[in-house]
Amino acid sequence: MTVASVVNHPAEARRRTTVPRRFADAIERPFLIDCIRNGIAGQVVVLQAPSGFGKTELLAAAYEILPEPGDRFGWLTVSAVDANPAMFLDGIAAAFGLQPRPAIDRDIEASAQRLLARLAESGERFVLFLDEFQSAAGEAFFACCSVLFRHLPDNVRLVIASNSRPDIPLSRFRLRGFLTELLSGDLAFTRTEMRRLLGKRMAANELDAFAELTGGWPALVQLAVPLLGTTDDARDRAELLDGTHRTFRDFMSEEIVPRIPRDMREALTVCSILADFPLDLASHLAGVAVEQRSVRDLEDFAPIIVPVDQRPGWFRLHPVLRAAFSSQLQLHPSERVLALHSSAATWFAARDHLEKAVTHASLAGDFALAAETIRRAGGVNIFLRAGHSVLERLIENIPAGDIYRSPSLKLIYALVLGKRGRIRSAREIVDDLRDSGEIDELGLVPPDGELEFGHIEGMIDIYEDCHFEDEQIEALERLLGRLGPKDTWDRGWLYNHLCIAYTRRGDLDRARTNALRSLACYREERAAYPQIFMLIHLSLVTLLTGRPSAALMLAREAEELAQRTQWSDRNLLAIAHIPMAEALYQQSEVREAERMLREGMPFVARGEGWVDLFVRGYGILARAQMGLMGIEAALGVIDRAEEVAIERDLSRLRLAVRILRVELLTRAGLLEAAAQVISDMPALDETVLWPTWREWGDASIVQARLLARTGQPDAAIGRLEMLVERAAGRDHGSHQLAASVVSIEAYWAAGRMEDALAALQRSIAMAQPQDSLQIFLDEGQPLSQAVRGIVRRFGLSTFSPKTAEFVSRIAGALHQVNPNQPRVGTDLLTARESEMLEFLARDATNKEIARDLGLTEATVKFHLKNLYAKLGVGRRSLAVSVARKVSLLGVD
Known part of the structure; x- marks a missing residue:
């Protein structure tokens, strides 16, 4: 106008x-x-x-x-x-x-x-x-x-x-x-506002997804309201929920697209094939100079185009606009769309954006480029930089025929198969490459080429649970000596292998040193995926040394890094939760540990091949379910672990499952069944028959527990003393603590009261700094009786104040775990001492107590003296405080 x-x-x-x-x-x-x-x-x-x-x-x-x-x-x-x-x-x-x-x-x-x-x-x-x-x-x-x-x-x-x-x-x-x-x-509409508009039309999970899709764009939400109320068409509803509905496309084409400058409109149309992009790539694909626009210009387009977090200079399209542009692009000849994917693949490959290069090459049907990109990058390189889930997706986009025609892709495919648990198939590929001469076609140039093949072969060795001989470890050390300071990727990978090798051999100090060196290499490269794995390794090793508090900190760091950088990799997060759950379990956070492993172990079982993770994960899950739901639930977990062992031919996992079964059957009082299972195990005196020190140590503990509870405490003590001596000499803190705890019961059953007291003090000295209470609770009623017997015989005054407090926590917690047990005070205190305690809680004087109970003040003082000794205190107020902490009194 x-x-x-x-x-x-x-x-x-x-x-x-x-x-x-x-x-x-x-x-x-x-x-x-x-x-x-x-x-x-x-x-x-x-x-x-x-x-x-x-x-x-x-x-x-x-x-x-x-x-x-x-x-x-x-x-x-x-x-x-x-x-x-x-x-x-x-x-x-x-x-x-x-x-x-x-x-x-x-x-x-x-x-x-x-x-x-x-x-x-x-x-x-x-x-x-x-x-x-x-x-x-x-x-x-x-x-x-x-x-x-x-x-x-x-x-x-x-x-x-x-x-x-x-x-x-x-x-x-x-x-x-x-x-x-x-x-x-x-x-933008808030979640609350969207819930008011759509709450009756959408399930909670649909609403969350729709909010993520629309970003709360009011027009898109308002357009969906009447449609969701009238349509019964499943396809219509699905298109609304994924942003491709024609109503959304019309809104974008009528109200938004015409307002976008022509150069940006063309660039954004072609960029609809990309999840995110920098402006120079948009210019490259569209043939227009959009990269010359200023940051201020780009801010005007929000939320049509928004910056990508933690990737400066990269942008992404609003999902609904991207769908609209993509539908327009599909009207173009298919050759143009394929050409755009091919051009994007070439651009990404030239700049080492390996995952994106392979993805777009595959979408373009250019599998030769995809294969060459993976070959040039190297499977280990992609694995470490981007993670296994990325490598797996890349391989899945390439036809099997192309994989088997390329020696380099076959080698990488072996790594993927190993992670999936198809270990035999992975080994067959590696052996075939070596035996057929195809390994020469890989273009392996020493030392990098040899390392590439060696890294993947070494990973298969780990998945096969091969034993690391001295010469293998020496070979790894020699390879490290040939690498320079700039070879951070290769050094990190070799340190990782040495960490696993030394852990298996029981040299935890060297295992930890190599894990820290590997972590330092990957931090220098700012590679999140391998950092996460090394933090997990460190956490697992730290648990073996008996330090769950430190292990928990490392596991939480791994979890935070995984959630921030690898949030879509559920398998990796589940692996990070294994040491975290173990540490939480040891500190009596049983429900949280059980939840983590119950949710995570199915992902681990589908996408991981390392036997140690199955041993640790299923072991803690079974113990947690034993405490929460009983022996039947625990045995169900063990059965699933045995299925994994059989499916993947993991002999060490099968042995670990048998050991765990003996432990849980013994704790449940099914002693004959436990004895039957243990009879099928190798003799403990034949140490060469045991795959690693951990299985031997675990079996020693379960056998000793069974001996102590079947009237053979002296035999149990002999087995435990041997284990404690070995564990103490090599910093195997977890075994040292477990053996000490079981020996409390064994010494008590053998009538060796002083030794039982010393074992209790020794156990608490190791457990208390780490707040490791659960290892005592798992022993149940037999240990509870032994601890109360020690307190009655020697008195709490025998212990230091801190030790006395921990003893009280053990007694109190054992009472809470099993509500059918008698009140702790009925065993720890006499009836008269319990009466005295109630009077103290009411601030009664000695004279008032004597009058109400019909006693002399001297008798009252006598009973109070005994009460103070058992509680390990020296005055009235502390007696009341300690008694409340250990459930001898109610809490005000």
Whole structure:
């Protein structure tokens, strides 16, 4: 519409100054209204977001709700005619019911200042709402706006709504704190608002996914409301939930796409094939110079295009807009789409974005490029840089025929098969490469080529649970000697292998040293995936040394890094939870440990081949379910572990399962069944028959426990003393503690009271600093009876205050674990001492106790002395405090 047509059509002029009608069912947004109210108290409010973010509706609501006595509100819907500054100034005057400027006045700057002077002279507060501000443009318009903003009187307030950043001088207001800006993120619907609109139409998980898809874009949410209420078509509903519905496409093509500059429109269309992209790639694919746009330009496109977190210079399209552009792109010849994928693959490959290069090469059908990219990068390189799940996805995109025609892809496929648990198939591929001569086709150039093959072969060895001989360890050490400081990837991988080798041999100090060296290498490379695995290794080794508190810190660091960088790799997170759950279990966080492993072990069983993880994970899960649900649930876990052992031909896991079965059957009192299982194990005196020191040590403990509970405590003691001596000499803290705890019961059953006391003190000295309470609780009633017997015989005064407190925790916790046991006080204290304790809790004096019980004060003192000795305290207040801690008294 021309300037003349507006002048000659009063109806059009009235439309521009009339507040648009509000939606009848609009959702109220009081928080945003308050933001506008507070902004008006300043001076300028700017709402900037694309179409469909409810700017006009919000302004209309504020216009209706916010006027106060003495206010004069005005509304102007800006249009193209306002590019003429004269029309713009007349529109502002009309918004407040003022006479327009004289037609003969051609000095726009003077006219603007006179209009502002007229407003300033009034005692009223003028609040001007400017909607659709982006509709006017041009040098003259922005010059006029610049004058208005430079000379804006204090009693004039502006509320501006625009689809793009308004080109007006706002810094002065921002510096003074007089500017309020509401952007798309502020205007988007919150989860609560979406739940109010869609809660009855969507399940909770659907609502979460839809909120993630739309980002709370109000128009998209509002468009979905009636459709979800009327459609019974499953396909329609699915398209709504994944953002591809025609209603969404129409909104994007009608309201959003036309407002995007032509160069950006072309670039974003071709970039719809990409999950995320830098601007130079967008330019490369589209053939336009979009990379020359400034950061400020790009900010105007939010949330149509937004920066990718932690990847400076990279962007992603809003999912619904990406779907709309992608549907447009599908109208092009398929050759063009394939060519775009191929061009993207080449671009990514040239810049070492390996996963993206292989993915787009596969989508382009260029499997030769995909195979060459993987070959050039090396499977170990991709595995360490991006993680196993990425390597697995890449291999899955390549046809099997192409894999088996390429020696390099066959080698990498062996690694993937090993992780999947198909260890025999992985070994067959490695052996075939070596025996057939295809290994020569790999182009292995020493030392890097040899390391590449050796790394993958070494991983298969680990999955096969091969024993590391001295010469193998020496060979690894020699390879390290050939590497320089810059060979961080290879050194990290070799240190990793040495960590596993020394752990298996029981040299935990060297295992930990090599794990730390490997971690340092991967931190230098800033590679998250291998860092996570080395933190897991460190946590597992630390648990073996008997330090669950330190192990828990390492496991939590691994978990945090996995959640931040490998959040889609459920298998990796499940592996990180194995040492975390073990540490939590040892500190009596049994339910949390059980939840972690119950949820995680199915992922580990599907996507991991390392036997140690199965031994540790299934072992703790079985013990946790034993405590929470009983022996039947625990045996179910053991049966699943045995299935994995059989499926993957893991002989060490089968042996570990038998040892665990003996432990749980013994603890459940099924001693004959436990004896039957243990009879099938190798003789403990034949140490060469045991695969590692851990199985031998675990079997020694379960056998000793069974001997002690079947009337053979002396034989149990002999076995335990041998294990404690060996464990202490090699820092095998977990075995040393477990053997000491079981020996308490054995010594007590053998009548060796002093030795039982020493074993209890020794066990607590190791367990207390780590808060390792659960190892005592797992022994159940037999240990409980032994501990209470030791306390009755020697008194709590025999122990140091800290040890006495821990003894009390053991007794109290054992009582809480099994509510059918008698109250702890009935065994630990005499009936008279329990009465004394109740009187102390009521602050009764000795004279009052004597009077109420019909005793002499001397007798009361005698009983109190015995009570203090058992509790390990020296005065009344401490006696009450300790008694409450160990459940001898209720808590106030």
